[in-house]
Amino acid sequence: MTAPAFEEFLSLSVDLTAFEETDLLGTGLAHQYLAKVRDACGEEVVTALLDAYRAARAEATGDDGRPDPRRLDRALRHRVFSDERLGPVARNVIKLWYAGTWYGLPPEWTDCYGARPAAETSTVTAASYQEGLLWRAIAANPPGAKAPGYGSWAQPPRIDPRYRKGQGHDGTG
Amino acid sequence: MTASTIRDRHDLIAYLHTAMALEHATIPPYLTAYYSIRSTTNSDAAHIIRVVAVEEMLHLTLAANVLNAIGGEPDLTRRGFVPTYPAYLPDGEDDFTVDLRPFSPDAVDTFCKIERPGEAPRDRARLVPEHDLARPSLVTSPTADGMRFYSIGEFYAEIIEGLEEVASHDPGLFRGDPSRQVGPEYFFSGGGTAIPVFDLDSARRALEFIADQGEGFDAGIHDEAGELAHYYRFRQLQLGRYYEVGDHPDRPSGPHLAIDWHEVYPVKVSARLADYPPDSQIAEVARAFNVEYWSFLGLLTEAFTGQPNLLQDAIWHMFRLRDGINRLVRNPLPGSGGLHAAPTFEMPIGRSTPDGPLVVGEAAAVVTP
The missing domain is CATH 1.10.287 (Helix Hairpins)
Known part of the structure; x- marks a missing residue:
């Protein structure tokens, strides 16, 4: 596994999940998730996904060297999500981070692009359910794991203000 | 035997503040090692560290009970309550460094040293001069300038003797509000019973419990209840085997521990x-x-x-x-x-x-x- 590919996968995941890099690394599963996508879809698809992502960022980057959030949003929809091969994979990467599960891609996808393992739904490790971002997103603990402590339910959920309604983090609403 | 450094209730209060800070100071090193272990690995080691860390929380609570019993005011937000790491603990005339380390042989060596305070030899003073002010000991005497204790055990012995002495001439020593005491109804499943403190007898029991749970017992590695002292719990990590009842301290004969020193996040030592x-x-x-x-x-x-x-x-x-x-x-x-x-x-x-x-x-x- 090459380090630049990992860095790009992490950066892609930040843009796909709207969680920060420290949150993603904080799951302890980033390397396993990239390996999972590779195992499921094959190296060629992962390379194409990262290429498309790089192109989208380049397209959205202005004179200040930073991607404009609105333009990045459009570029990602255009180059990644609407692509018949890459779109389903990118959506699966989001689900992977949020739920800790690789959801099988439909037969139409594997019929076209091979990569049979991609059709199988499977978890990554025993920890991936617990570390799913969805629990952070709703400020709840994964049922049956990460015990929150007696009486913790009397406290309001602690959701990062930037994720609250009306405070879209990327300005796209 | 040297003259007591505790003359009255105020001295005792100062000592018990130090005791609370000392008990707390061991917790961050244990937590750092514990959480550096990758999840689902090293369960033997993680369990041992966790049990000891939880018992230190009980010790902290017991020290607060004694302080409250004599009318003191526990404050964990006071200046210097949390030490700057590395911190320093005594090992007789010398001291040793307590860092925030990942789980490693070095960390376990430190834990063994923390939990086995030596007794000062009979002909030696309980207090020794602090050599190096840049290495302030966690058991510096709050009343004798520039002096620290020979060991944690000696530190607690001083407090217990001081309590006995002050109680003998101050009938109002245990004047604290009893409703502040933390008993088993508030602190449970935490490595022993929380002892509410109302008098000399219960204060002595609370402090002796703190001192005894850490160090080895003269009689052997297990106490009367069959519980292993902290020192020997960590010794198992050094020796790679669990103790059975009746084992020689250097030769545990129980099952082997599964330890993988590599399944650890290499956290920076005493990061700032x-x-x-x-x-x-x-x-x-x-x-x-x-x-x-x-x-x-x-x-x-x-x-x-x-x-x-x-x-x-x-x-x-x-x-x-x-x-x-x-x-x-x-x-x-x-x-x-x-x-x-x-x-x-x-x-x-x-x-x-x-x-x-x-x-x-x-x-x-x-x-x-």
Whole structure:
């Protein structure tokens, strides 16, 4: 596994999940998730996904060297999500981070692009359910794991203000 | 035998504040090692460290009970309550360094030293001069200038004798509000029974429990209840086997422990906020952890000063701290050559105020020697 590919996968995941890099690394599963996508879809698809992502960022980057959030949003929809091969994979990467599960891609996808393992739904490790971002997103603990402590339910959920309604983090609403 | 350094209730109060700080000071090193272990690995080691860390929390509570019993005012947010790591503990004439380390043979060596305070030889003084002011001991005498104790055991022996002495001429010594005492109804499943303190007898039992649970017992490695002293719990990690009843201290004969020193996040030893790249996300996470920890210490202070039922809230607070530490140790610390981030436990000076936001890192930097 090459380090630049990992860095790009992490950066892609930040843009796909709207969680920060420290949150993603904080799951302890980033390397396993990239390996999972590779195992499921094959190296060629992962390379194409990262290429498309790089192109989208380049397209959205202005004179200040930073991607404009609105333009990045459009570029990602255009180059990644609407692509018949890459779109389903990118959506699966989001689900992977949020739920800790690789959801099988439909037969139409594997019929076209091979990569049979991609059709199988499977978890990554025993920890991936617990570390799913969805629990952070709703400020709840994964049922049956990460015990929150007696009486913790009397406290309001602690959701990062930037994720609250009306405070879209990327300005796209 | 030297003259007592405890003459009255005020001296005792000063000593018990030191005792609380000492008991707390062992917890961050244990937590750092514990959470550096990758999840689902090293369960033997993780279990041993966790049990001891929880018992240190009981010791902290017992020290607060004794302090409350004599009318003191526990305050875990007072200046210097959380030491700057590395901290220093006595090992006789010398001292040793207590760092915040990942789980490693070095960390276990330190834990063994923490838990086995030696007794001063009969012909030696219980107190020795502090050699190096840049290495302030966690058992510096709060009343005898420039002196520290030979060992943690001697430190507690001084307090127990001081209590007996002061109680003998001050009938009002145990004047504290009994409703502040934390008993088993508030502190449970925590490595022993919380002993409420109302008189000399219960104070002695609480302090002897603290001192005895850590060090080895003269009679053997297990106590009367069949419980292994902390020192021997950690010794198992050094020797790679569990003890059976009746074993020689150097030759445990129980099952082997499965230890994999590599299944550990290589967290930076005694990391400081200054080690974090300024303005980085990870620095923000580290600062946020310190603020959480600081507010947790504030909660414990309230629990120990009249609202023991707040210890129930402390439990979910600790679970949040757990999540915060896990997030840190799984992140690489940029610019550290592959080491990982870790909580720094740098606290602000003085009390928190409800109005003013805390500037944790900067304030702590002021007290850094």
